[in-house]
Amino acid sequence: MTSLTEFARAHFKDYDEFFELKTIAAQHLNQKETADWLIAKFKELKADVVEEWNDHGGPSNIFAEFKADSDKTVLFYNHYDTQPEGDVNDWDSDPYQVTVKDGKLIVRGALDDKGELVTRLILIDYLKQTNQLPVNVKFFVEGEEEIGSSHIVEYTNAYQERLKADLCIWEGGAKNSKGKLVVSGGLKGVSCIEVGVETANTDLHSSQASYAESAPWRLVQGLATLREVGTNRILIDGIYDDVDSISDEEKQYVEGYEFDPDKISQDSELARPLLTDDPKLALVNEPTITINGLTSGYQKEGVKTVLPRFAKAKIDFRLSPNQDPERVAQLTQQQLIKNGFSDLKVKYLVGQPGYRADITDPVIRLVLEQAKEVYGPTGVQYVLNDFVAGPAYAFGRNLGLPLINYGIGNSSSNMHGANENVLFSDIEQVLILHERILREVNKQG
Ligand SMILES: [Zn+2]
CATH class of the missing domain: 3.30.70.360 (Alpha-Beta Plaits)
Incomplete structure (x- = not known):
């Protein structure tokens, strides 16, 4: 049998159509078509449960479940909508045509968030085909994240039981400019x-x-x-x-956060001194x-x-x-x-509202340990929470699921911008990390 990464290389093109659907929430464009495409895909991948939830307004949410012989469950959150392409003249290729160049996938949604979802689907496809799925895996995929997820709380409240899990892996993320994988425990x-x-x-x-x-x-x-x-x-x-109060352990992570005030001042030609002596803490908390x-x-x-x-x-x-x-x-x-x-x-x-994972939760520790196994002991940057906002609170806070985030992007991925892209080498690393996490969650007592 081929390896996971070989399998991924062979199967990424199965999703070209998905990327090429112009799914723009801000313009209510192709949300139905994209949801239908995904429902068909989940069925093709032999999900045990595939449901379309649209009884509380907004575009369809897709829920799918792949059952394994385990009492543990991992929930993936993703969204199938993307940002508008912006000025096409800023793109070097058609924003809605999959372009593969220099080891990169270039298309609107390559990272945010179709690419992250595809990476996860390929993983599950591989694990199913090789009879290795170690835990139950659920997917919740919404279609209006880019315009504020205004119905998400209704759905997470209505479907609490179905969304139960031991860990929620959030939509995705990126390596920082030093090439370290950023793992984050929530959002502001x-x-x-x-x-x-x-x-x-x-x-x-x-x-x-x-x-x-x-x-x-x-x-x-x-x-x-x-x-x-x-x-x-x-x-x-x-x-x-x-x-939020910050524990001593959390403080160490904040201090370890890579932030160069001089570079930021220079790059943006800031006309005034920084507003704080401790910008790292200010950003996080x-x-x-x-x-x-x-x-x-x-x-x-x-x-x-x-x-x-x-x-x-x-x-x-x-x-x-x-x-x-x-x-x-x-x-x-x-x-x-x-x-x-x-x-x-x-x-x-x-x-x-924001959300911050409990760093002492064993399942959060497990994710960090596995990330260090894959990316090396100094190859991971943990941030207590991202500095932006998002609907993670609906799962982390309202449903009480431990929630963590990392993904396939890098600091030049141009999320929301022109020439949005990801490196296949990053996709492969994340696939390996996802797989290890699923295995280790199953082993956890
Ligand atoms: Zn996103």
Whole structure:
């Protein structure tokens, strides 16, 4: 029998059609076709259970289960939707045609997330065909991750029993710029709000500023009370109460995180000094407040001496995994009132809580040990949680599944960008790691 990696090399092209389906959630494009394609594929791979879940809104979720002679189960989370291709002129090849060049697979979704899913399907195909599937394997594949997974909690709540597992392996990831495999134990949270103020029923002549308050002044003066000048410290009472504590062991991982402040300052030509002496800890664990944009008054050519009647700001908070996005919005409103800005109205727009795996959980330790076996003792970078947000909380927090993430990308994979690509050599390494993890989970008492 051929080896797993030989098998993968021979079978990757079985999935060209899947990559070439232009599945764009933002445009509601081909979600049904892609779900149908996957359902047929799971059946062809002889999954014991294949179900289409669409009874709680949104595009179809696909659930599949491959049963083995084991009382252990691993759940893979993936999504079949992709980002739009962007400007095709930025691509060196057709974004929806599989291109293989210099040991790379180049196509929209090569990494995020079709490529990760295909890698997993090939693994299960191989293990089934060689009668070696060591544990029960479940797949949950959704179709709207790239636009915020707005229905996922309904599905994870409704199908809790079916989604039970001993370990959830998240959608995937990448090696860092030093070539180390990044294994992450979760995601940060995010809370998006709008802060608005109105000071009159019409725009006024700016001569009236001698006696009339203006909306943009109220807005910027109110917002300015929420962050310390020149640091990342948020001046909202209670906002740090729910920030996760970090154990000594976790601290070591944070310190080991590769982050070069000088390089980042140079690359982005940062005009100001960093906001913190400890950017690593801030990235992993601290909340941020960011003004994403401000709207008010006249911004076009020339001058218009107007006193604007309204002003608005869009703001996001990146949150420590344990923080509650809606509570953050409430605290912001309370603080503005306390600071004398009760006319500034906070509106909660959208958010996602974070999630962080328990580093002392034996199954999380097992994944890290196996990663070091495959990538070498210094070839793995563990991050307590990614710095971005995502729906991992629906599984990790709501369902209480230990959850971990790693994948086939590298620091030049251009996820979401042009020429999205992965290296076949990385796919092969991840296949070996997946296989080892399935075997070891089965052995675990
Ligand atoms: Zn993704």
